[in-house]
Amino acid sequence: MSTGYRLTNSADPEETLGDLLTYTELLNTPQLARLYIYILRNGPVAIEAVKDDLDIPHSTAYKYIGELEEMGILTRHEAETPTRVSVEPVHLTLDTDHGEVVVTPVLVDAIGRQLEDEDIRVFVERQGIPKLAAALHYTLRVMNGEMTQRTAANKLDVHPVEGTTVITALQTVVKEATGYDPYLEP
């Protein structure tokens, strides 16, 4: 009988780890996150419109669109003139020691918003992206009526003013995200 090496219950990791790297890139690059969400909300959309509306240089827009394409989440509608692009909603489920963790477009949106939203920018500068993800989790629970904003700030282990500031900003993100994040149940 063979007693070869294996990881307990591990399926072929290629696709999942590919997804993981995609999300990491989106979570670490606010400009890319912002462009991704713009296309998700408006797609299919002409590339010209993307760079005009987001006010980013031609080269940056094409670089990011190329990256999303390489990640396998962007489709070019080449038959059309001008070429339009659309993206898929991302969805990652991680089975962790603290239970199941789910990442969907609303988190990517929150990360992209730090470029234009002072409340989110200050929070990320001070607390980092993982804490922003936690803040989003508790924002959803506050919106569900499971706790007050101040209780959520305690759960996050931040000052009540810091907690309620970011939750207030994230409530706006969540409200808008119900329109384009298919995994977000209102």
Place this chain on the structure above:
Amino acid sequence: MPAMEIPSSSIAIVDTSVLYAMGGPSNAKYQAFEEYVTRRNIAVRIPDHVAEELGESPEAYRYQRDRLRSAQDAGWLQRAEVDFTDPDVSDAIDRTRERIYSLSADDVTEDEVETTDAVLAGLAYQYATGQEDHVAILVSDSLAEQAIEDVLAAIGVREETAVIEGRTFLNSLLDDGFS
């Protein structure tokens, strides 16, 4: 007119999160709220407890303190002292805190429930049993809204008070073309 109108010449107690949702003086929601309360002669109050919480916040959030300051300087918002020595007021606060705890999810511990949330109900009770005919309380989460509403009704000031979801109220002001 917004669905949840605040009567002219009455009192409105706001939580800080509602102020955050307004943004600063250059924001349309802030301007709409300022115009609404000024035009209707509504006295906006923030409990001392809530103002102190803001005063103790990290320096990075100075801009939130500035927003409170600009509303105070403009004259439409003032701090209000909660009379903790009045047993009925402190009872309203205790009951609201307990109500918040009982409405919260199972993983919320009693320590994680802040008295600051409950102080809003205490101040509302204080005004409602004083000279005021009508007191509005603007909050921005549904659990606090529910808990404050339940307790104010249970202690007999349901008629004199209205708990309002602040964000919805602000949006309705914009829809009605304020500012």
